[in-house]
Amino acid sequence: MRGAIPRINLEKCTGCGDCVEWCPTDAVALVNEKAVVVSPDDCYYCTDCEPVCPPGAIRCPFEIILAITQPRAPKEE
């Protein structure tokens, strides 16, 4: 499974390039004046690009999952 990448709302993106400057691995770049995760394999979901985006176009949500360490019968509804 490929790692997660930030979700960028292209309608909100103004193409300012702040996320590009901030990304430590150059995973995100401007394509046609919009931010795109061009190298998803380089993105390690550090989420640094999320707070720097002035219009709040970038979201890095986390899934909150209860890990089941011992295999036990899953509860059915």
Add this chain to the structure above:
Amino acid sequence: MLSAADLLKTLPYFETLGTDAIEHITREVLEFSFARGEVLFLEGESCRGLYVIKSGQVRIFKTSPEGREQVLLVAKPGDSFNDVPVFDGGPNPASASALEESTIYLIPTEVALSLLTDCPIAVSILKLFAVRLRHLTMMVEDLSFRSVVGRMAKLLLDLAVVEDGPSPVRRLTQDEMAAMVGSVRDMIGRALKHIERAGAIKIEGQRIMVVAPEKLREMM
């Protein structure tokens, strides 16, 4: 524009001082200009003295181990800052940088302390108070961090569900978590790292795996 003496007289610290003493400080005070973004001093450096803003604005901030900045105060004209180390002799408790072009007076530590030479007991008392204030500030930081950790632990416990189970997995950004526990994004990042180091969760990319719910319960 106010003269240095006029400005100093308005400071709560100096309002009871006579003209002679104000003139003495005015002679010793140093004036500096800082461009927007320029750093006045850094946390941990030895303290040069008490700062007073003549014009502009200065951001006082602490830097977390992860390199993020937490703003403690935005000081405006007439505000003084960095008083604790002047009196306890310790390092600067926070860093300061100019938010806009700013002119700052620096009252060197010896000059500030020289106002108290006639009253050695005042020096001892102030030193003791400053040490206590520094200690309390650190305790408050620690307590507020712990309480964020506790509320985050509860949030994770409340929301965590098994994958492919009957309830859908919740997806939240750090800002959303911050809003839910009454904190700010930076603190959430630090709290999550702390909880992970304690072995209660494992962060794998976008997945926060609750691996030891009992440890989360202990943190609440």
